[in-house]
Amino acid sequence: MKIKELLELVDEAIANVKIAIVSSKQRIFESPHTSWEFTKRSLKLEDELERLNKIRKYLQQFGEEEHVEGKFSEEELKELLEYLRVMQEMRSHEF
Secondary structure: HHHHHHHHHHHHHHHHHHHHHHHHHHHHHOOOHHHHHHHHHHHHHHHHHHHHHHHHHHOOOOOOOOOOOHHHOOHHHHHHHHHHHHHHHOOOOOO
């Protein structure tokens, strides 16, 4: 896998988390009984967005055609890909 492919996965995850943040923030005003829950959820999502942006920034240090395998151990790459999969498949109501 090349850095470019991994960056695309990170970008997809970032887009999905941004959508979830907007959705959670909109729901804050639905009811006073659930506003705190959605506030906490949007804060957690913003933490995930920050984490994804750090990953993206780290990956941008390398050339897009470089292979990921030389930058991460097999276990680290597996964990990163699983994390990105979860972030991509997450729906705003599931977080």
